[in-house]
Amino acid sequence: MPENNRSLADDVRSRSAEQLQQLVLARPDLMQGVAVDTSGLAARAASRASVQRAVESLSADALRVLEALLVSDGDTRAAAARLAVEESVVDGFADDLWTRALLWRKGSALVATRSVSELLLPRATALADNGALDAAPLELPSVGRPGAEQTVTDAHAGQAALDLLRRIESLAAHWQQSPPRVMAKGGVSVRDHKRLASALGLTQGAVAFVAELAHAAGLVADDHDIDATWLPTTAYDEWLETSPAHRWSVLIDAWWAMLRAPSIVGTRDAAGTTVNLLGAGAAWPMMRQRRHDVLAAVAEAGDGVAVDAGDVDDLLRWHRPLRLPPGAPTRSADVLAEAQWLGLLADGQLSSAGRALLADACDEAALEPLLPALLDHVLVQADLTAIAPGPLRDDLRRLMGTVADIESSGGATVYRFSSTSLRRGLDTGWTAPELREQLTAASLTPLPQALGYLIDDVARQHGVARIGAATCYLRSDDEALLDALLADRNTEPLQLLRIAPTVVVSRLPAARVLTLLRDAGYSTLAEDASGTVASTAAAPGRAPVPRPPAPVTTTAVSASVAERFVADLLARNGSAPGESDGDPAVTVDLLLDAAAAGLPVRVGYVDTAGNVKRVTLRPTGVDGGRVTGTVGDAVRTIGVHRITDVSPA
Structure with missing residues (x-):
């Protein structure tokens, strides 16, 4: 490892291809944007936004070591003593932090990058002052309790x-x-x-x-x-x-x-x-x-x-x-x-x-294999209940949900049959024999006589009045029922008109009359022109399937991807170490490093007249897209966008 690094940029440029691959694998955001050379990569690695992402991804143990190194001026022995661990432990974390380009090596010393110091030094100093870094634990917390099989x-x-x-x-x-x-x-x-x-x-x-x-x-x-x-x-x-x-x-x-x-x-x-x-x-x-x-x-x-x-x-x-x-x-x-x-x-x-x-x-x-076995049977009881001893197959569960009400659920589900629940089944178009047949086939126990009587009784009363289109008509052999319908105030919105002792007509559509009569408590059925019972259930309304939002795509940075990236990176290297060929990110990084170290640099720039000039500038600050420094005894400010190249003085 060269010992003459003056900055993170020198450190990154001195790394081998394998070490550069490890860097981009640890910080994949460095691969985003336009293609760069190693100087551009170093500039990206030093940027505040990228450094903030990198330090925010650190676990507590790595963060504590980094903070201990910051307050110990990069001395691994002093950091180890503060954390009460062996120096080799700190060395292991320091190697990983170097790999991530959060630290760089200046000879045998470790130096935090500029952005790392700006982000973490105040916090690390405060933690050190109140003793929070002393013997800070570096082990994953032990959590939990013995679980089930x-x-x-x-x-x-x-x-x-x-x-x-x-x-x-x-x-x-x-x-x-x-x-x-x-x-x-x-x-x-x-x-x-x-x-x-x-x-x-x-x-x-x-x-x-x-x-x-x-x-x-x-x-x-x-x-x-x-x-x-x-x-x-x-x-x-x-x-x-x-x-x-x-x-x-x-x-x-x-x-x-x-x-x-x-x-x-x-x-x-x-x-x-x-x-x-x-x-x-x-x-x-x-x-x-x-x-x-x-x-x-x-x-x-x-x-x-x-x-x-x-x-x-x-x-x-x-x-x-x-x-x-x-x-x-x-x-x-x-x-x-x-x-x-x-x-x-x-x-x-x-x-x-x-x-x-x-x-x-x-x-x-x-x-x-993780789903429980589904049952194809229930146990119908004499008290008009049915017990499902486990989860039911979809078809049987939907049948039971239609013709019975859930009374209790848990390991077993208890359903109860009633006139209302059985009428729901008949409303869907099943006849009494069909309903009895399906329940008989589903039950391991014989169908109780009481349930059979209830099905027949509900079916007998169900559909006594039938509705068709005239706009629609309503007919019933029970003239007293039609008398009651005409006298009922709840049916006035139907505008019923009796046209025969057993026939009443309405101006409303048949489906609407059927719904209103059922809501009023009358048991009615719809029929077609031949007198056959017909289902009035319209096709259920459906919404269009929404277009899914554009997925957030991520590209996994595999070793092969990192290897190709680094090969292209090294192939683009054109500037000598420590020089910028006009890349703004590299230029700013070199100027910031020079300002931090108090070193002069040679700067080429284009003046307002369009002439290319070169000066030896000692930067004192870089802010707002401009670098300020001294050229001799004079203070100069140059826009970064005008700078064509930067090199060591």
Whole structure:
């Protein structure tokens, strides 16, 4: 290693190709922008913005060593004594800091770059004065407690994933039936948010996560109509037809890339305005990286170790002490809650799905074994209940959700049959024999006689009055029923007119009459021209699938990429060491180094008349795009944009 380095630029230029590759791998931002030579690379490495990114990426141990070296004037022995560690420990960290070009070597001494001193010296001095650097720990904090077996964690995570899939379905069904309006400023109103939480039986925080995740996955969206509403999308219909493992993987991918923070929905922003569900205020791009960091921290705690939000905070602050100083919000509790709802975390530790996600291998094949086995049967009881001893197959779960109401849920789900719930099934178009046949096939126990009687009784009363188009007509063999309809004030908006003892007509469309009569408590059915029962269910409204936002692309800096970059870098070297050929970044860096060291430099520049001149300048400061210094006894100021070259005097 040469010992005549006068600056970071000299140090960088003296490095081997392998050492330069290590530098750009440690600080990939140095590869951005136009192509440069080694002098330009040194200038980039010395820039305040790049140095700030580099020091903010340091973990607590490396930062403490760097601060100890700053207050010890680069003396590794003195820094080791302050930190109460062996000098070899400090030497190891110092080598890494040199590799990152945060320190440079002047002979056997270590010198912090100018920007590092400007950024950290005041802080390091304050820490040294109050003793915070004395014997500062350099070990990763020990966190967590013994966790559950991985199989238990995976079982809990798989059940959480199934619950989330059902909540997405419930959300879509609710919004399909009662779509909330899109607010003028975008998003869902507080009232509709509360209504959705009540319908799904969730807290407002949990339902905000479900809705935001469904939107991120393209399953619900603004329909962009004149009177815009939130509706399921056509992509939702396709998603619903896929396997549970595939549906789960779609939600995981959406969450991993989501730039929104559901946890801040319902809070107030800086202006005191409520952050609405699916509104612009819930956008928070940094949340995506925080999700990645939190899951990585949970994994770092080790296999079989359960952690809580406090443990994760300790790990995050250790790895990014400058970005997350004490008191800065980490949102780790919010991320852990989301990961648990999504089945990536359970019992305080990563599920196999979470580990697969971190390994970029979270596909349908990896998720399928984690989901609980789905049952194809229920146990119908004599008390008009049915017990599902575990999670049901989608088709059976949807059947039971239509013809019965959930009475309790947990390890087993208890459904209760009633006249109202069975009427829902008949309203969908099933006949009593079809309903009895499906329930008989699904139950391991014989269908109770009482349930059969109830189905027949409901079916007997169901559709006593039938509606068709005349604009529409309503007919019934029960003349007393039609008398009651005509006398009922609730049916006055239908403008009913009796045209025969058993026939009434209305000017309203058949679907509208059917809905209003059912709302008024009358059991009615629709029929076609042949008298056959017809379904009046219109095709459900659907919103167009929203265009996903442009992804934030990152280019991984691999060893091969770094090798090609350095080869091009070395091929462009044209200036002698310590010289600038007009690159503004290199020029400013050389002038700043000269000002800091009090050294003169030869400067070529173009004057106002367009003449090229050369002077020996002793810089005293570089600011605002101008360098100020002395030429002999005279003070001169030259615009950096006019400088053509700089070289040692």
